[in-house]
Amino acid sequence: xxxxxxxxxxxxxxxxxxxxxxxxxxxxxxxxxxxxxxxxxxxxxxxxxxxxxxxxxxxxxxxxxxxxxxxxxxxxxxxxxxxxxxxxxxxxxxxxxxxxxxxxxxxxxxxxxxxxxxxxxxxxxxxxxxxxxxxxxxxxxxxxxxxxxxxxxxxxxxxxxxxxxxxxxxxxxxxxxxxxxxxxxxxxxxxxxxxxxxxxxxxxxxx
Amino acid sequence: xxxxxxxxxxxxxxxxxxxxxxxxxxxxxxxxxxxxxxxxxxxxxxxxxxxxxxxxxxxxxxxxxxxxxxxxxxxxxxxxxxxxxxxxxxxxxxxxxxxxxxxxxxxxxxxxxxxxxxxxxxxxxxxxxxxxxxxxxxxxxxxxxxxxxxxxxxxxxxxxxxxxxxxxxxxxxxxxxxxxxxxxxxxxxxxxxxxxx
Numbered sequence: 121x122x123x124x125x126x127x128x129x130x131x132x133x134x135x136x137x138x139x140x141x142x143x144x145x146x147x148x149x150x151x152x153x154x155x156x157x158x159x160x161x162x163x164x165x166x167x168x169x170x171x172x173x174x175x176x177x178x179x180x181x182x183x184x185x186x187x188x189x190x191x192x193x194x195x196x197x198x199x200x201x202x203x204x205x206x207x208x209x210x211x212x213x214x215x216x217x218x219x220x221x222x223x224x225x226x227x228x229x230x231x232x233x234x235x236x237x238x239x240x241x242x243x244x245x246x247x248x249x250x251x252x253x254x255x256x257x258x259x260x261x262x263x264x265x266x267x268x269x270x271x272x273x274x275x276x277x278x279x280x281x282x283x284x285x286x287x288x289x290x291x292x293x294x295x296x297x298x299x300x301x302x303x304x305x306x307x308x309x310x311x312x313x314x315x316x317x318x319x320x321x322x323x324x325x326x327x
Numbered sequence: 328x329x330x331x332x333x334x335x336x337x338x339x340x341x342x343x344x345x346x347x348x349x350x351x352x353x354x355x356x357x358x359x360x361x362x363x364x365x366x367x368x369x370x371x372x373x374x375x376x377x378x379x380x381x382x383x384x385x386x387x388x389x390x391x392x393x394x395x396x397x398x399x400x401x402x403x404x405x406x407x408x409x410x411x412x413x414x415x416x417x418x419x420x421x422x423x424x425x426x427x428x429x430x431x432x433x434x435x436x437x438x439x440x441x442x443x444x445x446x447x448x449x450x451x452x453x454x455x456x457x458x459x460x461x462x463x464x465x466x467x468x469x470x471x472x473x474x475x476x477x478x479x480x481x482x483x484x485x486x487x488x489x490x491x492x493x494x495x496x497x498x499x500x501x502x503x504x505x506x507x508x509x510x511x512x513x514x515x516x517x518x519x520x521x522x523x524x
Contacts, residue, residue, distance in 0.1 A: 207340030226358045288352040
């Protein structure tokens, strides 16, 4: 989505009410972020938004740290910037691609199912928890030592893409199909329009 | 207003080192296209990490996992990418070398002058910021104006052409001195009058 270099747009300060609702949206999308939310989004910090092409909005903390971007205007999915993912990798659901797929993802290609179903890829285990955890158990999800998420992820959910043999995440995007279906079908696109390392959003100059 | 729960605040999050050349985490440098430079940078700045990522054993393990065919393809791809990055850099350098900055002294009113600077954006400078700096430095008005021929220039009030050149050279080291050109633009009343009629 951000394959081309981005020109930084104009920044505008957010009202504190908008900031609050954004914080709520974040916590409902990423319950695991709850213990860190005051570090990610300090109550006193000033949050700015920047308009990007294709109806995307980037949220920047204190004019220096890009935090999240939002697709399709207000109400769209809130997706973390990769720098934030690198800071709090344990807070976001992950899938892993095999080594061969890395270079394609890093040049902006759509992530296809074989990169996940092969030996080096990691999808949630077969006996993983159902997609929707019951109320109050949102914190009961994590990544196991093999790199598999403990819960099936559903379509449209934001997901962090790790890579075989690497410790840092290489991309983040929303699932075009649920992980269950990926396993069943084994082909077709999985994550379209991801934000990946070295793309325009990664290189954007925020200050 | 002291924070009552300051004691058990969770940590600031992990701090990740990014490559100074391609800005990616060093383990992804191999996909950036500037592998050689990244390697040199990492070796100089983060020797520990360098040993972890670029040691022969690790590299061997990495390539062993791929089939021969895939290896070849990856190598070809990497080569192409590197060539592309190199070409882009060469082009950029050439552009830098051939672009000139014109400092023009324009007569306003016999004894009054303004100084116009054209061509700064070729060196990746933000005109607005530079204009502000110039205004501060010379304590005069300084603004960014559009030129009819397209593009933008900075207009500084007063005759500051010589000092301006020095200032630019000192502040922005990557501007070569021979690329700055001083021009004197006298208002020719007769010529202007002739053109008008």
